[in-house]
Amino acid sequence: MKTGIFICHCGHNIKHTVDVKKLSAYFRKISGVTVSEDYAFVCSEPGQDLIKESIEKHDLNRVVVASCTPGLHGELFKDVLRKSNLNPFLLRRVSIREHCSWVGDDIEENTEKARRLILSALYGASHYVPLEEKVVDVTKSALIIGGGVSGLSAATFLSRMGMHVYLVEKEAELGGHVRSLKNVWPIGQDGSTIVANMVKDLESSENVEIFTSATIESFVGFFGNYEAMLKTPAGETKIIVGGVVAAIGFSPFDPRLKPELNYGKDERIVTTLEFEQSKDILVLPEKPRIAILHCVGSRDEQIGKAYCSRVCCINALRVGDAIKDKYKDSYVESFYMDVRAHPKGGEEFYEDTQEKGVLFTRSNIAEIIPTPKGLIIRGEDTLFGETFEREFDLAVLSIGMSSPEDSKLIASLLKITLDKDKFFLEAHIKLRPFDTAVKGILIAGSCSGPKDVEESINHGRASALKLYAFLNLGYAIVDPFVSSVDPKRCSGCRMCETACVANAIKFNEEKRVVHVEEAACMGCGLCNATCPSSAISLRGYVDAIIDDEIGALLEAI
Amino acid sequence: MSQDKAEKNPEIIGFACSYCTFKASEMAGSLRLKYPDGVKLVQVPCSSRVDPAFVIKAIFEGADGVFVAGCHPGDCHFIKGNYFTRRKIAALKEMFDAFSMNDKLRLFWVSAAEARRFVEKVTGMYNEIKERKNVRKEN
Ligand SMILES: Cc1cc2nc3c(=O)[nH]c(=O)nc-3n(C[C@H](O)[C@H](O)[C@H](O)COP(=O)(O)OP(=O)(O)OC[C@H]3O[C@@H](n4cnc5c(N)ncnc54)[C@H](O)[C@@H]3O)c2cc1C
Ligand code: SF4
Ligand code: SF4
Ligand code: SF4
Numbered sequence: 001m002k003t004g005i006f007i008c009h010c011g012h013n014i015k016h017t018v019d020v021k022k023l024s025a026y027f028r029k030i031s032g033v034t035v036s037e038d039y040a041f042v043c044s045e046p047g048q049d050l051i052k053e054s055i056e057k058h059d060l061n062r063v064v065v066a067s068c069t070p071g072l073h074g075e076l077f078k079d080v081l082r083k084s085n086l087n088p089f090l091l092r093r094v095s096i097r098e099h100c101s102w103v104g105d106d107i108e109e110n111t112e113k114a115r116r117l118i119l120s121a122l123y124g125a126s127h128y129v130p131l132e133e134k135v136v137d138v139t140k141s142a143l144i145i146g147g148g149v150s151g152l153s154a155a156t157f158l159s160r161m162g163m164h165v166y167l168v169e170k171e172a173e174l175g176g177h178v179r180s181l182k183n184v185w186p187i188g189q190d191g192s193t194i195v196a197n198m199v200k201d202l203e204s205s206e207n208v209e210i211f212t213s214a215t216i217e218s219f220v221g222f223f224g225n226y227e228a229m230l231k232t233p234a235g236e237t238k239i240i241v242g243g244v245v246a247a248i249g250f251s252p253f254d255p256r257l258k259p260e261l262n263y264g265k266d267e268r269i270v271t272t273l274e275f276e277q278s279k280d281i282l283v284l285p286e287k288p289r290i291a292i293l294h295c296v297g298s299r300d301e302q303i304g305k306a307y308c309s310r311v312c313c314i315n316a317l318r319v320g321d322a323i324k325d326k327y328k329d330s331y332v333e334s335f336y337m338d339v340r341a342h343p344k345g346g347e348e349f350y351e352d353t354q355e356k357g358v359l360f361t362r363s364n365i366a367e368i369i370p371t372p373k374g375l376i377i378r379g380e381d382t383l384f385g386e387t388f389e390r391e392f393d394l395a396v397l398s399i400g401m402s403s404p405e406d407s408k409l410i411a412s413l414l415k416i417t418l419d420k421d422k423f424f425l426e427a428h429i430k431l432r433p434f435d436t437a438v439k440g441i442l443i444a445g446s447c448s449g450p451k452d453v454e455e456s457i458n459h460g461r462a463s464a465l466k467l468y469a470f471l472n473l474g475y476a477i478v479d480p481f482v483s484s485v486d487p488k489r490c491s492g493c494r495m496c497e498t499a500c501v502a503n504a505i506k507f508n509e510e511k512r513v514v515h516v517e518e519a520a521c522m523g524c525g526l527c528n529a530t531c532p533s534s535a536i537s538l539r540g541y542v543d544a545i546i547d548d549e550i551g552a553l554l555e556a557i
Numbered sequence: 558m559s560q561d562k563a564e565k566n567p568e569i570i571g572f573a574c575s576y577c578t579f580k581a582s583e584m585a586g587s588l589r590l591k592y593p594d595g596v597k598l599v600q601v602p603c604s605s606r607v608d609p610a611f612v613i614k615a616i617f618e619g620a621d622g623v624f625v626a627g628c629h630p631g632d633c634h635f636i637k638g639n640y641f642t643r644r645k646i647a648a649l650k651e652m653f654d655a656f657s658m659n660d661k662l663r664l665f666w667v668s669a670a671e672a673r674r675f676v677e678k679v680t681g682m683y684n685e686i687k688e689r690k691n692v693r694k695e696n
Contacts, residue, residue, distance in 0.1 A: 069583040069586065070600075071580070071583055095583065095586070097586065098582070098583045098585075098586025098587060099582065099586060099597075099598065100594070102586040102587070102589050103585065103586055103589075103590065103591055103592055103594075104591065104593075104594045105591065106594070109594040110594065112594070113594040113597065116597060117597065120597075120599075411632070412631060412632065415633075415634050415636070417576075417577065417628075417632065417668055417669050417670065418632075418668075418670070419670040420670055420671070425668075425669060425670050437576055437580070437634070437669065438634070481602065499641065501635060501636045501637055501638070502635075502636075522635050522636075523602055523635075524602055524603040524605055524606065524634075524635035524638045525601065525602050525603060525605065525606030526603065526605035526606065526635070526638050526641055528606060528608070529605060529606055529607060529608040529609075529645070530641075538602070538606065541601065541602055541606060543608070543610075546599060546601070546606075546608075546611055547611070547614060549599050550570060550599060550611060550614055550615050550618065551614075551618055553568075553570060553597045553599070554568060554570070554615065554618045554619045554620055555619075556618035556619060
């Protein structure tokens with residue numbers, strides 16, 4: 001074995017809390033280790049060159065990079081090996097940054113933990129074998145789930161780039177929530193006009209198939225070749241797609257979850273969404289008194305929604321603005337925690353509404369009590385520390401955005417993850433905000449957290465661009481981590497066959513042994529853990545690798 | 558490490574699924590959440606890859622505790638790997654029970670988003686084992 005170990009300082013990140021010099025010196029003395037170096041930034045060009053030159057000079061056949069977590073720089077170090085004519089699966093990454101230097105304060109303990117982690121990588125990697133990178137064809141078509149503004153913008157982009165697009169919308173009409181907004185802030189346009197323009201654009205494309213009143217029944221396959229069964233009014237349709245943009249939007253918060261507000265029990269208590277749709281027909285006295293409640297269903301730990309919904313402050317301001325325009329002599333009071341007038345122009349709009357005469361009271365609202373004469377709002381003024389009760393003719397609840405109704409369903413079909421608020425989880429909130437953990441499955445719009453129209457459209461277009469870049473290559477490299485059977489050991493008990501969810505294991509009646517169909521194997525390793533004869537093993541995670549990693553972590557070998 | 562320190566610092570081996578718990582541990586690091594250095598992970602593609610033999614091996618070779626951690630039931634990237642894990646670990650626990658070692662084995666569900674839960678779970682397990690160790694030593 002000729003192993004090269006490269007220990008990264010990550011500038012100060014690792015070096016500050018792990019003694020990298022001591023580690024590289026230690027590993028230089030371990031048998032099987034030919035090169036052991038520590039370096040300021042292993043991912044930098046000179047860092048990569050250091051690895052490359054070491055491989056070439058010393059004819060290394062294993063490379064261990066102890067640095068940041070394996071999830072970062074996924075392909076970068078593999079590429080270094082490829083360029084040095086070394087099989088990329090002879091690389092082992094060890095996370096000494098996320099697992100040592102950032103989670104402990106004691107440099108001695110961190111260094112010891114890092115030493116054991118690197119040791120276990122060294123032992124584990126000694127059982128690695130070169131694996132063949134398989135190239136598979138990719139279908140150049142995309143499935144967009146959800147026809148709101150984010151899904152529409154993703155679909156339009158992809159079809160313009162010449163990709164075949166299937167757009168699936170569960171409602172009878174496209175457009176999502178924007179379709180029902182009467183006055184989209186800040187442009188003042190009717191939402192249905194915005195949506196109609198987007199739909200017209202899309203419908204004029206040739207390579208788009210739109211399915212409305214349709215849902216997804218099943219979804220199987222792998223990146224580049226997914227197979228989805230759609231249930232449409234015309235019956236079931238099977239489609240093959242290379243990738244997916246999930247854009248299923250949000251659900252408006254249901255204020256019934258806060259019973260003290262008495263929403264649903266009195267017609268004079270409405271949401272911003274309802275106000276928007278019916279403000280022209282609302283019957284109000286000549287000098288109406290109107291209360292507007294911010295943050296209904298947002299920033300509220302008690303109902304498990306600690307996040308800010310981003311659009312509801314602006315919506316609350318818009319209600320005040322609209323009422324002041326229509327009724328000069330109205331009394332409008334906004335009850336807020338603090339005003340977060342998010343996007344461009346928001347702060348100015350807030351000042352304008354104040355000038356128009358909307359009153360702002362920083363407060364906690366305890367309840368809304370309907371009486372025949374009016375609605376009594378009881379709360380605490382948090383600036384003056386006093387409680388108050390005031391009477392109004394109408395209360396408008398500025399509701400937040402909750403996770404989409406179908407988030408769990410779609411997440412389990414696509415095998416993607418939800419965050420703690422049940423929105424879709426991005427692969428990395430800063431570095432990979434469009435991807436999910438599953439290659440070729442992207443997310444767009446408010447299904448990954450509250451967003452306004454502009455942000456949803458941007459998100460949709462960016463996810464589409466990313467998917468386009470993946471699919472346009474026309475091929476994909478698949479991980480070779482699949483199972484294989486040693487027929488000499490297989491007793492034909494077929495326990496693995498029963499366990500395999502992917503139906504990848506086939507029994508040969510004549511030879512009384514099984515084999516694995518590699519294209520179908522998902523690489524979970526369940527069969528490996530199930531086989532009583534140790535006849536089946538998952539490449540890259542064979543028993544010997546894991547056994548030795550355990551042994552080395554515990555210093556037992 | 559000195560003998561005394563090793564005794565005070567339990568060794569815990571965790572098998573963490575690449576798609577969820579390992580991701581949560583990466584995020585815990587990025588968020589600079591602290592947890593004891595006695596906790597060390599072995600990355601597996603799915604919690605179902607964990608052969609009970611690995612757990613036993615870890616105990617035999619000196620681990621004070623072992624945990625297997627994967628995605629919440631219903632969320633497995635491999636469809637239902639974690640249901641198999643649950644069954645397997647339940648059976649293994651019964652065996653451990655017979656040897657009065659049931660406190661040494663845990664199964665957690667920690668999704669990729671739950672960095673804090675990861676830290677709470679491993680720290681909780683670590684502290685319990687540490688306490689028990691020290692009590693035993695005094696007796
Ligand atoms: C009261 C209110 C007022 C607002 N006002 C403004 C404003 O003035 N300006 C502004 O910029 N933003 C505003 N917003 C925000 C705006 O509504 C969102 O930014 C926008 O709707 C997000 O678009 P989307 O495509 O992500 O989601 P959505 O509009 O929710 O669209 C999602 C689509 O997916 C479909 N879908 C859901 N599940 C499935 C499934 N399982 N299969 C197939 N299809 C499915 C839905 O039917 C829907 O058509 C407001 C929001 C609220 C609540
Ligand atoms: S390889 Fe990772 S740990 Fe090293 S410098 Fe680059 S980012 Fe930092
Ligand atoms: S479980 Fe093992 S022995 Fe039984 S059929 Fe599968 S590979 Fe053969
Ligand atoms: S690794 Fe998983 S998918 Fe592949 S054959 Fe084994 S059980 Fe089936």
